Amino acid sequence: MSKSMVLYLHAHQPKRIKPYSIFQVGKDHQYFEDEPGVDANNELIINKVSDKSYLPTNYLLKKLLLEHSEFKLSLSITGTLIEQLEQWRPDVLESFKELVSTGKVEILSETYYHSLAFFYSRAEFVKQVNLHTKKIYELFGVIPTSFRNTELSYNNDLAYWADQAGYKAIITEGWEPVLGWKSPNFVYRPSYTKNIKLLMKNYKLSDDIAFRFSNQNWEEWPLDAKKFSHWASESGQDSEVINIFMDYETFGEHQWKSTGIFKFLEHLPKEWLKTHGHDFKTIAGAVESYPSRDSIDIPQILTWADTERDLTAWTGNEMQVDALNTLYSLESSVMQSEDKKIIEDWRHLQTGDNFYYMCTKWFNDGDVHAYFSPYDSPYKAFIYFMNAYRDLTVRLIQEGIKI
Amino acid sequence: MLGWELPPHHSGGLGVACYEMCKHLADSGVDIDFVLPYTTEHRTSFMNIIPADNQTIDDFKWSGGVYDLKSFPSQDSDCTVDMPLDLTKQHDLYAHNIVKIAKCGEFDIIHAHDWLTFKAAIVAKRISGKPLIVHIHSTQFDQSAGKKGNPAVGEIEIVGLKMADRIFAVSQYTKDVLVREYAVPKQKIKVVHNSVNMQIDIPRNKNLYEYLSIMKSNGYKVVVSVGRMTIQKGLTHLIKAAYRVISIDSKVLFLLAGGGEQKEELIRLTASLGISRNVIFEDWVKGDALKDTFKIGDVFVLPSVSEPFGLTALESLNYGTPVIISKQSGVSEVLDNCFKVDYWDIDLLSEMILGVVNHSSLAKEMLKNSRRECENQSWYKTARNMKNNYEEMLGVT
Structure with missing residues (x-):
């Protein structure tokens, strides 16, 4: 009996909007870059995350890929991160290329701007996916065959679209309310599709690493690769795929180096491969090797976020709804302008993080620091966003376009 | 006692x-x-x-x-x-x-x-x-x-x-x-x-501020502050912020209710900035007039230089108006769902005033959440x- 671990890491950084005042609207068209030293400063954050996470993780992954011929993984990297790495950290981009050039690392397709466009404008969504594919091909020389949507947001419509677009695989959260009695440890077929297959995140095992790894109050702390491999191999009956999906930044940023997270990763392939029949597969490799065991029907939107596993962290309050609708209502005017910079800025404003920062779910509980935001309040996040939007409308009006 | x-x-x-x-x-x-x-x-x-x-x-x-x-x-x-x-x-x-x-x-x-x-x-x-x-x-x-x-x-x-x-x-x-x-x-x-105990307010048909009601139906927004007009209350900072706000959006009116030794100085300052048209000074108000003062506002500002508590901010929430409060106030310890500014930060204060009055989605979300905080208190x-x-x-x- 063979059993495959499917490791998938997602790398993303948004272009954060600087504290952008109404007094700058109409004068300063630069919404993203701020003075060095300011919290929302993107260069600062890119440098920090590169040094703490991307570089050491890539270095280690490359070593593991060379050491273990059986070791493979999938990764995704958003257009907004690629742009910033090109600008400030070409060395990091180079290290990603080295991984892909081993031939054992798959890159996934997604929206270039890490947006929720699928749920607001299908035309815009397709453009962003194409932009991303083009960028990935230019940089890495590969064309992705697996698709992931922002925050693993997913429903039947998305699977149908991806199937029609020719993707072989798509991924989402392995959430019990949609799985029912089924296990996430098999390959599935999304409802209403012909060819595409679905992999669902084993969130219990994934979160053991991503969230609980450094939690000293956790009864299983400390977690090592041996114990984890044992859990993974015991997960479910006759399991075929163990889908370990998480943010790239888990390594070194969410879990600091001092927690031993790199040691854990270093030993994981060795420990997993010790058992006969165990191997690693990329997402594309997994759907090729295993048949789909059943179909999965997900009419509602599922994501990998929060305890609700829905989009409420992005669209749950009035400000977020207002901001999203307002931004997407500009689409035809923006396209009409044919102004590359305006279109780009509009798209950067679509990045999901902008709306995530406006979330008041945690703020209400007084747990204000439970999430990472460059602003000290969700209300400020909204104001700076809307000011940037306003400036965009000023630019369109100046080009003679009706809003 | x-x-x-x-x-x-x-x-x-x-x-x-x-x-x-x-x-x-x-x-x-x-x-x-x-x-x-x-x-x-x-x-x-x-x-x-x-x-x-x-x-x-x-x-x-x-x-x-x-x-x-x-x-x-x-x-x-x-x-x-x-x-x-x-x-x-x-x-x-x-x-x-x-x-x-x-x-x-x-x-x-x-x-x-x-x-x-x-x-x-x-x-x-x-x-x-x-x-x-x-x-x-x-x-x-x-x-x-x-x-x-x-x-x-x-x-x-x-x-x-x-x-x-x-x-x-x-x-x-x-x-x-x-x-x-x-x-x-x-x-x-x-x-x-x-x-403050959140009360169920019995709605009345008309707000006593008829002028402001008419202006609001014509797209004007109203910023309210209530309190003694003394150096402690930081109203000179609010008036300077008003000047900035009005220079961006002339459809914002300011209603300052209260009395005190600083009142004349504030009126003079307003005149010298040329914004008297937008700034309304009201006397001390009580009863229904006080309620209506809070209610007519799209946002309430407490700009105090040093405020032991600042009960008016909670009263304002009680009457359905979101608040911007100075960080130098006790009430900022019990509210998170509002904007908090240093009393001297006129730029940020004007920014936040414009932010609240121009975005009803923000104002509603903020009000809803801050009222919940009030109820816990x-x-x-x-x-x-x-x-x-x-x-x-x-x-x-």
């Missing part, structure tokens, strides 16, 4: 706070004799109101109030003046009259509110031997906006704080001021936040906290 004022004859938050806390203390089973320095009709059944003197409220009012530091001379004025008395004499008279009350009254604890009651409180403590709590709603450090203030008042405050067995401060902010400016040991101070909780302190001091458990 020794107080200086109660509604409806009050000049600020002190009277309101005393009234509400007593009502809730009474509910939780505390018997209160509330001593006032004047005689008046009070229709309160939950506590016993004792006039320390038979002077009328009108005689008393002439003397000035708890916020009139300047009219309190630092040296004994000559005593030849007839009635009415000045503030110093009122203060002495209160202490004199308390003697007979302290001698014949049955009570376990003396609880005194702010500096004007301290002399009487100390006398009462000496006569009765009962423990003394002084309750700090505001200090002269706050009222003089961090400047030196009146040394005579400062001295009374210091003596009161020293003689007290325990001190209640209306916020952590006030506790910090007492520790930093008055060198009070921090173990002696307990924070008991003010609160009831007088009931505060009263329970105070009662626990009483019991601890009396060794009752």
